[in-house]
Amino acid sequence: MNDIKVVIDAGHGGTDPGAVANGVQEKDLTLKISQYMYERFLETGIPTTLIRSTDETVSPSERVRRILAAYGNNPNVIVISNHINSTSSEIGPEGAEVIYALRNNSTLAQNILDELGNAGQKTRNIYQRRSDTDPSKDYYFIHRNTGVTQPVIIEYGFINNPNDLRRIQENYRDFVDGVIKAVLRTFEVENPSDKIVYTVKPGDTLWSIAQSYQTTVDAIKLLNNLTSDMILVGQELNIPEGLVQRPTHVISYVVRPGDTLWNISQRFGTTVRDIQELNNWFQDFIIVGQILLVPTSEINYVVMPGDTLWSIAQVYHTTVDAIKNLNQLSSDLIMVGQVLKII
Numbered sequence: 001m002n003d004i005k006v007v008i009d010a011g012h013g014g015t016d017p018g019a020v021a022n023g024v025q026e027k028d029l030t031l032k033i034s035q036y037m038y039e040r041f042l043e044t045g046i047p048t049t050l051i052r053s054t055d056e057t058v059s060p061s062e063r064v065r066r067i068l069a070a071y072g073n074n075p076n077v078i079v080i081s082n083h084i085n086s087t088s089s090e091i092g093p094e095g096a097e098v099i100y101a102l103r104n105n106s107t108l109a110q111n112i113l114d115e116l117g118n119a120g121q122k123t124r125n126i127y128q129r130r131s132d133t134d135p136s137k138d139y140y141f142i143h144r145n146t147g148v149t150q151p152v153i154i155e156y157g158f159i160n161n162p163n164d165l166r167r168i169q170e171n172y173r174d175f176v177d178g179v180i181k182a183v184l185r186t187f188e189v190e191n192p193s194d195k196i197v198y199t200v201k202p203g204d205t206l207w208s209i210a211q212s213y214q215t216t217v218d219a220i221k222l223l224n225n226l227t228s229d230m231i232l233v234g235q236e237l238n239i240p241e242g243l244v245q246r247p248t249h250v251i252s253y254v255v256r257p258g259d260t261l262w263n264i265s266q267r268f269g270t271t272v273r274d275i276q277e278l279n280n281w282f283q284d285f286i287i288v289g290q291i292l293l294v295p296t297s298e299i300n301y302v303v304m305p306g307d308t309l310w311s312i313a314q315v316y317h318t319t320v321d322a323i324k325n326l327n328q329l330s331s332d333l334i335m336v337g338q339v340l341k342i343i
């Protein structure tokens with residue numbers, strides 16, 4: 001499986017600090033770890049989403065909603081939930097743990113633990129945990145309520161053990177690099193160090209280069225630390241070849257009142273820049289009634305309260321029958337939280 005997508009969950013946040021010891025709050029460490037992990041994953045070209053990027057309160061149900069909304073309810077979605085452990089005793093033990101879901105095998109969890117060890121952290125074990133009240137289900141909601149995705153909880157060490165805490169604070173980048181190595185190895189994703197180097201030729205634009213390598217302008221800019229779209233003839237660019245999912249459809253979208261380029265780009269899983277380039281339209285505004293070409297890949301839509309098949313079909317310029325066919329629905333009944341393939 002090399003078409004994986006990654007969702008990074010920074011544990012806790014906002015009014016939920018998680019474990020607190022030695023003057024440190026778990027939520028702050030998990031955010032730092034997750035932000036660095038997000039940047040590093042983007043460099044590999046793997047589509048990656050960060051569930052929270054600020055000190056924000058996110059309820060379990062909202063967390064699950066964001067996880068499933070990112071890339072849909074698919075087994076190729078890898079969910080990495082970052083945590084710091086603690087015990088009720090004054091000084092905790094040392095070492096990392098990885099917890100995986102009842103529906104998954106242990107390979108990813110074991111590889112992550114091994115790489116954390118290679119990166120210099122002490123390691124304890126990997127395990128699954130069953131619910132006390134219903135042992136057929138997972139104990140943790142991040143495993144239990146996340147459909148068929150592949151979630152792991154990583155406990156990097158114990159916040160109430162000063163040695164563990166110091167190692168995490170000093171070496172969390174190495175630990176994250178180890179986690180990424182483990183993910184790449186588990187799913188046999190091409191190592192980003194094998195990426196190809198392209199020398200810019202006269203007439204090239206970032207857009208044309210992205211097109212020919214089936215990647216995106218944003219992915220190239222990120223990989224090369226470009227702050228603008230300007231490139232120079234002779235300049236060497238790293239190309240995240242073959243790892244970025246390319247939109248497979250272009251649809252004609254008629255602009256409606258209230259639409260913005262940003263809203264449309266989010267709805268169809270693309271970027272403002274890519275819509276602008278495709279339409280040769282470099283204004284920030286759009287006009288009601290204007291027809292825009294919008295690049296999009298398959299969309300996984302999570303049903304919200306009040307949605308009907310008809311209202312969803314309207315939004316995506318498709319038909320009720322098309323959605324029913326694609327999802328093999330025998331009736332018009334849909335349920336909040338259900339994930340529907342669109343287009």
Ligand SMILES: [Zn+2]
Pocket residue numbers: 011012018019026082083084
């Ligand atoms: Zn936690």
